[in-house]
Amino acid sequence: MPIHTNGHTHNVPYLHQLMSDNPIWMHPQTAKAHGLKMGDTFYVENGISKEKATVFITEGIRPDTLFAYMGFGRDAPSLKRAHGKGLNPSKLLSLRSAPVCGSMITNVGVKITKV
Amino acid sequence: MSPIWGSMAQYEMVHWSWAIAVYLFLAGLSSGSIMVALLVKWNRHERSNSSIWDAMIKSGAVVAPLSILLGLLLLIVDLGRPLSFYWLLIRYNITSVMSLGVLFLLLYTPIVIVFMLLVFERSVMKYTFLAPLVALIQAVKELHSYAKIIEYFLFVTALCISSYTGFLLSALYAIPLWNSPILPILFITSSISLGIAVNILTGLLFFQKYD
Amino acid sequence: MGKAYRLLYDENACIGCQACSVACRVEHGVPEDFFRLQVRMELKGVFPRLGMSYERMACVMCEDAPCVSVCPTFASFQDKDGLVHIDERVCITCKYCILACPYHARFINPLKNVVEKCDFCYESRVSKALLPVCVSICPTEALMFGDMNEHDSLVYETSHKEALIFPKAHLKTKPKVAFLPKRKGMKS
Secondary structure: OOOOOOOOOOOHHHHHHHHHOOEEEEEEEHHOOOOOOOEEEEEEOOOEEEEEEEEEEEOOOOOOOOEOOOOOOOOOOOOOOOEOOOOHHHHHHHOOOOOOOOOOOOOOOOOOEEE | OOOOOOOOOOOOOOOOOOHHHHHHHHHHHHHHHHHHHHHHHOOOOOOOOOHHHHHHHHHHHHHHHHHHHHHHHHHHHHHOOOOHHHHHHHHOOOOHHHHHHHHHHHHHHHHHHHHHHHHHHHHHHHEEEEEHHHHHHHHHHHHHHHHHHHHHHHHHHHHHHHHHHHHHHHOOOOOOOOOOHHHHHHHHHHHHHHHOOOOOOOHHHHHHOOO | OOOOEEEEEEOOOOOOOOOHHHHHHHHHHOOOOOOOOEEEEEEEEEEEEEEEEEEOOOOOOOOHHHHHHHHOOOOOEEEEOOOOEOOOOOOOOOOOOOOOHHOOOEEEEEOEEEEEEOOOOOOOOOOHHOHHHHHOOOOOOOEEEOOOOOOOHHHHHHHHHOOOOOOOOHOOOOEEEEEEOHHHHHOO
């Protein structure tokens, strides 16, 4: 359910009150396989980066997939409401673009490690 | 599906805090104490100063007004807008147990204070700084022939005070634990048993004169 | 003849976007992190057979309102059309009404220090024959508002076409808000 638009609206008060954090959606089977419970902190890691994230266990995602809203994990301290909240999934994405159309990657494989 | 409807903190807030719980205790204590004191006075009071019965009456006469005044103070202070509490005294909603409780308290509190003054009449005469109260006592003694009726009235209002808190909670049918007809009976019983215990305890500690 | 307002919430059309919640906040200056209106969602089932259920959480304007009968100063009162209002002047914030409301619709406004709840946008809109803000802003037209005494109104026609569920009807509060329950994609 989209509350925020891309990465623009995360500091807007009315919207920040509705969604201020982006815990990663994980299927119960995946969570159990990695020994994670609701709200646990864990590492998502791939060749590009290793980030810390919180888990949100839900049936609404495939067992082999994770989901995170974009636009969180902001670095700018002047974004007083959004600063530092959540995970920045962009840090796990490659900067390579496709040769013809120029589109960039939005899905990557990650490894889950418990903290 | 992450919760996107916002904070649910307002739904989990505790609206009636410890102050209300303590007030319910004090209201029960005050009414139970005075009811027990009155029952002792009607049935067991001999004119000697050293019996436990006399001590129970005296402790009832002190505990009841002090605890109800403390309870009322707690109630007013716990309000979100304490300075608006006078609206409670102006407007009465018969369907609201809280409004009825205010009415009972308005009747009960002055009479129980006067009862305390009459029981401790000799002490009031003795201490000169309590001189203004002597006039009040003399005025009340004019009503000497009505004494029994006023005592019965005091007993009835005390019974109302001890039960109204039970009705206050049982009127909230949205809260399953409180929504029970047995609650007023529970409150009356515990206030009487508390009254007996406190009267005996304070009587033994403060008012018992050893021969 | 007085008005018999009714608000219909169509669970089939609701997408849980919270536009109504934000519009209500803007219209009434609701303090931060407090809500007059929330739309809650619940994900049911096991992957891949999933379904969502939606619920509107706000005041339902009961005919036999418990908040009105327990208020000691008549700060919570009903007008001639049956809408429950709050008189801020005489509210002492004893919080009896908040505990009495079975729908958990009331809360204390920390800035004004009085009790607040959804009021069907009465003063700003309904009294001027406009629709409440949540009804007018809903992008999927999941909310309908009107007078049941007018037989050509949308709420009257819909109430007679569809099956309605009144929230917590077993408590006999006779709410003015009714839900059109989820039909799981079937035609009405």
